[in-house]
Amino acid sequence: MLMTLSKDSMSITREQDVVPCRNRVKEVAVKIGMGIVNQTKLVTAASELVRNILRYADSGEVLIEVVSKGRESGIRLTFSDKGPGIADINLAMQDGYSTGRSLGLGLPGTKRLVNEFDIKSTVGQGTVVTILKWKNG
Amino acid sequence: MATSISQLLKNNKSTLLDGWIQKQLTNESLRDDLMTNDELRTQSEELVNALAKSLTDENITQVDSSDFDEVFEILSTISMSRARQGFSPRETGLYIFSLKEALIDLLQQKLSENPTELFELSQKLNRLLDNFGVLTFETFIKGREDVILRQTEEISDISTPVIQIWDGILALPIIGTLDSSRTQVVMENLLQKIVDTGSSIAILDISGVPAVDSLVAQHLIKTVSATRLMGADCIISGIRPEIAQTVVHLGIDLSNIITKATMASALKHAFSMHRLAVKRHETEKKGF
Numbered sequence: 001m002l003m004t005l006s007k008d009s010m011s012i013t014r015e016q017d018v019v020p021c022r023n024r025v026k027e028v029a030v031k032i033g034m035g036i037v038n039q040t041k042l043v044t045a046a047s048e049l050v051r052n053i054l055r056y057a058d059s060g061e062v063l064i065e066v067v068s069k070g071r072e073s074g075i076r077l078t079f080s081d082k083g084p085g086i087a088d089i090n091l092a093m094q095d096g097y098s099t100g101r102s103l104g105l106g107l108p109g110t111k112r113l114v115n116e117f118d119i120k121s122t123v124g125q126g127t128v129v130t131i132l133k134w135k136n137g
Numbered sequence: 138m139a140t141s142i143s144q145l146l147k148n149n150k151s152t153l154l155d156g157w158i159q160k161q162l163t164n165e166s167l168r169d170d171l172m173t174n175d176e177l178r179t180q181s182e183e184l185v186n187a188l189a190k191s192l193t194d195e196n197i198t199q200v201d202s203s204d205f206d207e208v209f210e211i212l213s214t215i216s217m218s219r220a221r222q223g224f225s226p227r228e229t230g231l232y233i234f235s236l237k238e239a240l241i242d243l244l245q246q247k248l249s250e251n252p253t254e255l256f257e258l259s260q261k262l263n264r265l266l267d268n269f270g271v272l273t274f275e276t277f278i279k280g281r282e283d284v285i286l287r288q289t290e291e292i293s294d295i296s297t298p299v300i301q302i303w304d305g306i307l308a309l310p311i312i313g314t315l316d317s318s319r320t321q322v323v324m325e326n327l328l329q330k331i332v333d334t335g336s337s338i339a340i341l342d343i344s345g346v347p348a349v350d351s352l353v354a355q356h357l358i359k360t361v362s363a364t365r366l367m368g369a370d371c372i373i374s375g376i377r378p379e380i381a382q383t384v385v386h387l388g389i390d391l392s393n394i395i396t397k398a399t400m401a402s403a404l405k406h407a408f409s410m411h412r413l414a415v416k417r418h419e420t421e422k423k424g425f
Contacts, residue, residue, distance in 0.1 A: 015316060018314070018316075019314055022347070022348060036379050037378070037379045037382055037383075039379070040348065040379035040380065040382070040383050041379075041382070041383050041386065043347075043348050044348050044349065044350050044383045044387065047348050047350040047352075048350050048351060048352075048387075051350065051352055095388055102351065102352065102355060103351045103354065103355050103389065105351040105387050105388050105389060106350075106351050108388065109351060109386065109387035109388050109389070110387075112386045112387065112388065113383065113386045113387065
């Protein structure tokens with residue numbers, strides 16, 4: 001049973017929002033006592049997804065939640081945007097595939113950095129990516 | 138017959154100014170360290186003159202009227218310069234609100250036998266001067282934002298130094314986040330310095346980069362490729378353990394770039410590429 005302990009959201013509208021968002025995530029991670037390696041992994045994952053929002057959808061929102069399941073606590077981040085959406089999610093999850101001339105590692109790389117990864121997208125309506133990183137995961 | 142506010146103002150300009158100055162001088166928020174009393178007086182006089190000139194009995198209720206353009210301009214200049222000089226928003230706000238007090242005091246003196254008129258005029262003046270107050274704040278904040286913007290530019294300028302640490306070896310410590318515009322500056326500085334100094338090795342130190350995501354990595358790879366095109370080798374140093382793990386999980390391939398954990402080992406590597414060796418001097422050994 002997953003319980004949400006705290007909730008915090010921030011909107012992403014411009015490139016200058018990447019750093020504050022990362023700092024916010026890091027703050028929360030430090031607060032629940034996450035180790036430096038997992039902190040860095042989570043912050044990097046957040047950075048990737050925020051950049052995706054800015055690159056493909058122009059603006060969006062990040063929801064930062066502290067969750068717990070039994071004794072384990074962790075952080076769940078939800079990135080939602082109302083951008084163009086992803087036509088073929090399987091393709092987008094492949095290493096090296098990019099429609100935006102980047103390295104094509106953002107989505108698959110993020111999946112490898114976190115414990116749980118979920119992506120939902122409807123073409124023309126937007127994309128929602130949810131990631132979860134356990135404190136000791 | 139209704140009292141003409143503009144006439145009243147024109148006839149009592151000096152009384153108003155004196156009253157206002159008196160209020161400012163007795164106010165505890167007076168910053169005589171930032172501005173002399175003479176300056177304050179000139180500034181205030183300018184504003185009162187402009188107000189007396191532009192205020193008529195018709196436009197007193199039309200706060201957006203273009204008649205007040207001159208007043209707006211003077212107010213903007215004052216609050217903008219105050220923002221730069223380091224006045225607090227409270228001090229700047231009190232400046233304009235004390236003018237309101239002085240004006241109402243003046244009205245009270247002149248219209249003491251006619252309370253209804255006094256009330257009506259005070260209310261109109263209140264509205265007008267509140268609007269001036271809001272404008273003052275807006276420009277004040279804009280002035281502060283200008284300061285921040287300038288500092289941001291300065292930071293990105295000073296935070297990308299290219300240092301020649303040895304004959305033919307350049308070092309470039311990167312502090313903060315590598316975004317597209319920053320990479321552009323870094324790359325330009327580095328490539329120019331390679332030409333200027335004829336260096337063949339460049340060490341990019343990323344100890345000060347908080348997170349390496351795929352975009353930062355892409356920018357790093359681009360910088361390295363550009364350096365190679367110039368015939369120089371590039372070493373990336375300052376890779377912390379947690380960054381190393383993250384980069385591997387992300388799947389970023391940095392294997393064809395020489396990477397080192399510390400600047401010291403990068404420098405050592407650069408020395409060996411140049412066939413240089415650092416030796417302890419013989420004579421110093423005698424001291425043992």
